[in-house]
Structure formats: structure tokens, C-alpha cells
Amino acid sequence: MPQQTEASAPAARTEAPSGSRPRWWAELSLILLMYGCYSAGRLLARGDVSTAVDHGLAILRIEQALHLNAEHPLNRLFTREPWLGVPADFWYASLHYLVTPAVLVWLFRARAAFYRAARTWLMTSTFLGLIGFTLLPTCPPRLLSPEHGFVDTMAYYSSYGWWGGEASAPRGLGGLTNQYAAMPSLHVGWALWCGVMLWRHGGTRTARAVAVLYPLVTVVVVLGTANHYLLDAVAGTAVMGAGLLLTPRAMRGVDRVRALLTVRDTAVGTTAGTHSGDAGSPIVGSGCQTSAGERIPRQREARFGSTAAPDALSGGAGDGAPGWGLSRPDEVESLGKAR
Numbered sequence: 113m114p115q116q117t118e119a120s121a122p123a124a125r126t127e128a129p130s131g132s133r134p135r136w137w138a139e140l141s142l143i144l145l146m147y148g149c150y151s152a153g154r155l156l157a158r159g160d161v162s163t164a165v166d167h168g169l170a171i172l173r174i175e176q177a178l179h180l181n182a183e184h185p186l187n188r189l190f191t192r193e194p195w196l197g198v199p200a201d202f203w204y205a206s207l208h209y210l211v212t213p214a215v216l217v218w219l220f221r222a223r224a225a226f227y228r229a230a231r232t233w234l235m236t237s238t239f240l241g242l243i244g245f246t247l248l249p250t251c252p253p254r255l256l257s258p259e260h261g262f263v264d265t266m267a268y269y270s271s272y273g274w275w276g277g278e279a280s281a282p283r284g285l286g287g288l289t290n291q292y293a294a295m296p297s298l299h300v301g302w303a304l305w306c307g308v309m310l311w312r313h314g315g316t317r318t319a320r321a322v323a324v325l326y327p328l329v330t331v332v333v334v335l336g337t338a339n340h341y342l343l344d345a346v347a348g349t350a351v352m353g354a355g356l357l358l359t360p361r362a363m364r365g366v367d368r369v370r371a372l373l374t375v376r377d378t379a380v381g382t383t384a385g386t387h388s389g390d391a392g393s394p395i396v397g398s399g400c401q402t403s404a405g406e407r408i409p410r411q412r413e414a415r416f417g418s419t420a421a422p423d424a425l426s427g428g429a430g431d432g433a434p435g436w437g438l439s440r441p442d443e444v445e446s447l448g449k450a451r
Contacts, residue, residue: 139220139231143213146235149242161251164292168251171295171341172260180343183253184261186336191263198272200333201265205275208299211326215306223313229359234305236362237355241298244351250295254338262338296347297340303330304352 175181190197216234219227254264266275303326310323334340 142231142235143216146238149239161292164249164251165256167248167295168253168256168341171250171343172253175342182342183335183338186332187253187262187265187338190265190336191268194269197265197336198269200337201269201273201275203329203333204299204337204339205266205273207330208302211306212302215309219309219313226313229363230305230309232362232366233352233355233359234302236358237301237305237352238298240351240355240358241296241301241348244296244347245293248295249292250344251292252294252339252344253341255291265337266339294340295344296351297334297344298348298351299334299340300327300331300345300348301352303327304349 190200212234216227216231219230253260253262254266256262266273307323307327310319310326314320314323331345334345335342
């Protein structure tokens with residue numbers, strides 16, 4: 113029974129409680145990795161411009177066939193009214209980079225039990241969006257020729273903000289962004305994720321009001337600034353739905369990998385502990401044990417003769433006294449007569 117207790121101890125130590133808070137530095141590294149993949153994917157998704165324009169025009173034709181035309185009236189309103197257009201440009205250029213991490217930090221600190229599933233949902237959906245950017249580069253409405261009736265409000269109001277005429281990138285850094293990553297709209301997808309988190313875990317009426325308003329206003333902003341089509345917003349919502357469905361499978365896959373690594377590390381640690389225990393523990397066997405510095409049972413008998421007993425080797429000197437190499441009482445007596 114003691115051996116079973118010692119063997120199971122390392123496994124118990126390496127297994128974290130299911131409700132424990134994740135390590136902040138690991139989560140920060142994971143989020144930075146996700147953002148790096150997002151940025152790299154946008155850069156790698158720079159397809160042929162003519163192909164991206166064709167995709168954008170195809171989306172316009174589909175919307176016309178469905179009698180959908182929310183982009184034009186909103187874009188004309190934002191262009192005509194600076195008090196709407198300028199805040200909308202600031203909203204588009206900054207909030208998805210501020211609100212989404214803020215909700216993640218809030219979940220990490222205040223709703224740790226739900227954090228892992230929420231973070232996995234966000235990451236899974238983002239990677240699905242990267243696939244969409246790569247396979248379907250799409251020209252946003254603002255980059256279409258003027259005959260299609262769209263105005264780039266961020267270029268129109270560029271004197272009010274840090275951005276130039278190339279998406280929401282700061283002036284001079286437009287080459288670091290992919291302007292043809294319109295389908296799906298992760299602005300809308302991330303805003304929807306934030307809304308769901310605030311609705312489910314906010315706990316107040318104010319939080320629920322923000323949960324509804326933030327995604328809705330984001331949809332209006334991406335359409336009115338001519339950065340996305342209505343179908344881009346629909347695709348962003350669909351991507352979040354697909355990510356939600358895939359989240360349990362992604363979590364189970366991560367758990368399997370973690371369990372395999374834990375079993376391997378436990379086996380390696382147990383083997384190392386057994387070897388180190390053999391190096392420092394005395395050897396005990398069949399009534400004979402070694403003293404300090406001796407590794408083999410009956411080592412002293414082999415050194416002074418197989419017939420000599422361990423007590424006789426000490427010459428009766430007792431514990432701690434040297435035997436001087438005298439093994440028989442008559443040798444001790446003759447030595448005394450000689451003196």
C-alpha cells in the first residue's frame with residue numbers, strides 16, 4: 113500500500129483543479145499568438161486586386177437580387193453628417209482592439225470558470241475568419257470605383273484621426289494591413305462575442321443593454337463607413353456560430369494533448385525518482401545490511417575472508433572503536449603478554 117501511495121503522488125501533483133484560474137502569462141502569450149496569426153493572415157491574404165474586386169461586385173449583385181441595400185443610405189448619411197461620420201470612424205478604427213481584450217481580461221479576473229470556453233470560442237472563430245480572408249479576398253465598398261456610389265469616410269475624415277486613406281491603419285502604415293480582408297467581418301464577429309459575454313455574465317441591466325447595443329452599432333458603423341457589405345456582417349455572425357459549435361471539440365482536443373503530455377511527464381519523473389532513490393538508499397537483503405560507504409551486502413566479509421563474522425572483524429571494540437585488523441582473541445592476549 114505505501115508503494116501505491118508514492119506512485120500516485122506525482123500524478124496528483126501535476127493535475128490542476130478543473131476550476132483553477134489559468135496562468136495569466138500563458139493566456140497573454142496565447143492572445144499575442146492569436147493576434148500575430150490574425151495580422152499575418154491578413155498580410156498573406158493579399159490576393160489579386162482584380163479578383164478581390166470581382167468578389168466585391170458579386171456580393172453587391174447578390175444583395176441587389178435579394179433587395180438588400182443598407183450600405184448606400186448609411187454611407188451617404190455618414191458622409192453628409194460629420195457628427196455621425198467622425199465618431200463612426202473612431203469606432204471602427206479602435207474599439208474592436210480595445211473592447212475585445214477588455215472583455216477577455218474581465219472574464220479572466222471575474223468569471224474564471226467561464227474564461228477558457230469563451231477564449232476558445234473567440235480563437236476558433238478568428239481562425240475560421242482567417243481562412244475566409246485567404247480563400248475569398250474581397251474588395252470593400254469604399255475601394256470600388258466611384259460609379260458604385262460609395263465614399264471612403266475614413267479617407268474623407270482623415271484629418272480628424274490618426275488614420276490615412278488606407279483602412280484604419282495609421283498614416284504611413286497602410287502597407288501593413290490587408291485592405292481586401294472584408295469577408296467575413298470580424299469587427300462584427302468580435303462585437304457579437306463581446307455582446308454574448310456581457311449578456312450571459314454581466315449580471316446587470318446596464319451590461320445587458322451594452323451587450324445588445326455594441327454589436328448593433330458595430331454593424332451600422334461597418335456599413336456606414338463603407339468598410340463592409342451587409343453580407344460581410346452576416347458572414348461574420350455565421351463564423352462566430354461555427355466557432356461556437358466547434359469550441360467543445362477544440363477543448364476536448366486540447367485536453368487530450370494535455371493528458372498525454374501529463375502522462376509522459378509523470379512517467380519520466382517516476383523513472384527519474386526511482387533511479388535517484390536507488391543511488392542514495394542503503395541495500396537491505398536476507399538479514400544483512402551494508403554500512404555507510406558499502407554498496408554490496410557482506411562486503412566486509414569478502415574483504416577479510418568469507419569465514420570471518422562482522423563482529424569478529426571489529427575485534428570486540430564495540431561500536432565506533434577501531435578493530436586494528438585483529439580477528440582472534442589469542443592474538444590480543446599474546447599482544448598483552450608482549451607488553
